[in-house]
Amino acid sequence: MQRVDQEMEDLITSVGAETFIKYYKIYQAHKDLKDNSSIRIAFKENGEKWSPSTINTKASGGKRIFVKGYEQDVLHRIINNSIKLNEDIINQAKDYLILCIEDEVIKSLPIDIETEKIRLIKLRIQQSLFRKMVVKHWEKCAITKCENQSILIASHIKPWKDSDNLEKLDPFNGILLSPIYDKLFDKYLISFDDNGNILISDELTNNDLVALNVKKTDKLNFHKLEKRHLDYLIHHRNIFFSKNEI
Structure with a gap:
């Protein structure tokens, strides 16, 4: 368990919390690709001024978080260690975490479950997340x-x-x-x-x-x-x- 935690910490450090949230959807969409060129293109289009080695580190590290299935834990860590981070970054992390949990729960539900039940499940997920953070x-x-x-x-x-x-x-x-x-x-x-x-x-x-x-x-x-x-x-x-x- 300690080795997994250390690996996550190393990935968060190498990618950077702000970069991970900023390019969250890019990392997620390209997690199954062997090549990182699409991620590097996204960096370039956003005008990131990084060295080639930094670009490669951030591209592979961000994607690896998804490949290893660490995204929920990383989002939790970003939200709960938010003192030095921009409020917009924290709010975006919360939105992504809710979507993560909702997707996970909804995928486990019967296909014919009613829309109202799904809404109530999402509501309970949000309330549960709020309670965990307040506690x-x-x-x-x-x-x-x-x-x-x-x-x-x-x-x-x-x-x-x-x-x-x-x-x-x-x-x-x-x-x-x-x-x-x-x-x-x-x-x-x-x-x-x-x-x-x-x-x-x-x-x-x-x-x-x-x-x-x-x-x-x-x-x-x-x-x-x-x-x-x-x-x-x-x-x-x-x-x-x-x-x-x-």
């Missing part, structure tokens, strides 16, 4: 520090129904919460400021807070709260304030 980021409940991930909920900050396709799958549009906090957050009975401090609706009495074990000093794990969460939190707070007339 990977927060690791435990963002407030209580509960580590039992099986009971934690990957809550959308900006609701699924209000989000565009990229926002639905953006892990920074998510908080990992225990069930009580998830329900309160979903009902806009709590929200959070930009420092992660809890905001509590007047609808929750002191008795409610005691019964639910919710404290006015609660706050999100500051070490996990990033700038990319803040626009989503603003959206949630605006609704929270409007519903609570604060």
Whole structure:
């Protein structure tokens, strides 16, 4: 397993994450060809200023990722190690990963399966991918520090129904919460400021807070709260304030 991981890392390094995503479809379309000339032509048409040895490395390495069947793992790594990468590259990687998983699942389905079932399967795939990314980021409940991930909920900050396709799958549009906090957050009975401090609706009495074990000093794990969460939190707070007339 370590040898496979090292081989993937070597391929990602040799090709480069941005190059792999930029030429993803080219690599995919030409993975079964012995010759790399079509890939090199695509590089040239896009004005890449690489040396002949670099061109050959990037052409053969990108294609090899597909030949070895590593593309899903590589996409996961690109998405989950996104600090230094352009946001457009990350979003494109997410789109490719969803297509990868959808294609894999749909190929395994009976030919006569209804279109609505396929739509629901795709929806579950997207939700599952979102949860995995949110769990990977927060690791435990963002407030209580509960580590039992099986009971934690990957809550959308900006609701699924209000989000565009990229926002639905953006892990920074998510908080990992225990069930009580998830329900309160979903009902806009709590929200959070930009420092992660809890905001509590007047609808929750002191008795409610005691019964639910919710404290006015609660706050999100500051070490996990990033700038990319803040626009989503603003959206949630605006609704929270409007519903609570604060």
